[in-house]
Amino acid sequence: MKEVCYLNSNDGTGILGYGVSEKLIAHGQHQLEAIEAFLKRNKEKHVFACFSYDLKNEIEALHSHNTDEMHFPNYILWVPRYVVQLQKENFTFLQGEKTTEIFEFLNEFLEHETNVNFHHFDIDFNTRTPKEKYIQKVNELKQSIQKGDVYEVNYCQEFYAENVEIPFPLDTYFKLNNITRAPFSGFVNIEDYLIFCGSPERYIQLEGKTLISQPIKGTAPRGETEIHDENLKIELSKDVKERAENIMIVDLVRNDFSRIAQKGTVRVDELCEIYSFETVHQMISTISCEPRKEVNFTDILKATFPMGSMTGAPKISAMNLIEESEDFKRGIYSGSIGYFSPNGNFDFNVVIRSLVYNKKSKYLSCAVGGAITTLSDAEKEYDECLVKVKKILDGMHAF
Secondary structure (H helix, E strand, O other), X not given: OOOEEEEEOOOOEEEEEEOOOEEEXXXXXXXXHHHHHHHHHOOOOOEEEEEOHHHHHHHOOOOOOOOOOOOOOOEEEEEOOEEEEEEOOEEEEEEOOOOHHHHHHHXXXXXXXXXXXXXXXXXXXXXXXXXXXXXXXXXXXXXXXXXXXXXXXXXXXXXXXXXXXXXXXXXXHHHHXXXXXXXXXXXXXXXXXXXXXXXXXXXXXXXXXXXXXXXXXXXXXXXXXXXXXXXXXXXXXXXXXXXXXXXXXXXXXXXXXXXXXXXXXXXXXXXXXXXXXXXXXXXXXXXXXXXXXXXXXXXXHHHHOOOHHHXXXXXXXXXXXXXXXXXXXXXXXXXXXXXXXXXXXXXXXXXXXXXXXXXXXXXXXXXXXXXXXXXXOHHHHHHHHHHHHHXXXXXXXXX
C-alpha cells in the first residue's frame, strides 16, 4: 500500500490523501523553521502533516530520555499525489489527476469502509507501568502540585505489544473506527508507521480569520441503559474536579492564544460542555481568536504546541514533570495529525485513543492518560485510564 492519510469526521465526510509527491521529515533537532519553507513552497497544494509530542523539545528547549520503542520522527509533512474529499459515497478530487491507480485504490478503500466483517485482532497488550507504580507516581505528582510546582499535569502510561503482524491495515482502522466513531478519527500509513486514531479531540483549526482550539478535560463512561447514561452525563457536568481541570486548560489556551492574537479577540465560546461519543462522555471547551496578520503557522505552533490538554499547567513545568514521571517517550501519541488547504486554512486533531505501529520493529503501542490535580484519587485515575482504553482493546478482540 502506498502512503495514505484518511481524516474521518464520522459524519459522512472525510478527506483522503494518497501517494506522495514531496515530503519533509525531521528526526533530529533544529528543523522547526523548515516547516514554514515547506508550506510556502507548496502553498497552492494540500499538505498533510504529523507532529510528534516530542517536537516540544525544540519549541521549548526541553529533552526526552524515556524508553522509545516507536522512534517516531519529530514531524512528517507531505504533499499527497492525490487528495479526495469524501461525502458519503461521492468523491471530489481536490488534487491530482483522475487515474486508474487512484480509482483502484478508492474502490479498495470503499470495500474496507463498508465491510463490517472484520478480521480478528488477536493481540494481547502488556502494561509498561504497573498499577502500583502508577499510583505511586500520581501521589508524587500531587505532592508537586501541593508544593506549587504545577496546578495540573497530564500523566500517561503505555500499553504495548511486541512482534505484532498487521496484515490488513485498513481493516484494522475501520474496526477501531467502528468502536470509537470519533469526530477526529484518522488512519495514517507513512514511512515505517501506521496510526489508527479514534480521537474525539481537536487541537487547532484555522478557518478564514478565526483560530479555534477545543480541549477535552473530563471523562465519564457510557451507561448501560438510557437513564443510567443520562445520569452519568449529568454527574460529569457537575463534577467539581473535572470542571476545575477543564477550566485550568481553558486559561492555558487563552494565554497561548494571546501570544499570537489580535488584541481583544481571544474568546471562550463554550465552557465545560458535555459531548457524548461511542465509548465515553467528554467535557469540552472551545476557545477562539483572530491571529495577527504577520503570524504564520510556525508561530502558532510555537505558541500552542503541545496542546495544554496533554501537558497541564504551567506548560513547561508540567512537561518537565511528565518526563520525570512517565516510562515511555510519547512520540505521535498526544501529538497531532491534520492537513493544510491551499486557501491557508488548516485543521489538526489530538492523537489520543489510538494504536500506533512501527512496521520495521513490529511494535504496537496504545497509550492513555489523564489530568492529575490536588483533587485526584490515584485509584480513580487508574480506573479512568482503563475506561478510556478498555472498550478499544476489548473491542478490537471481538469478532
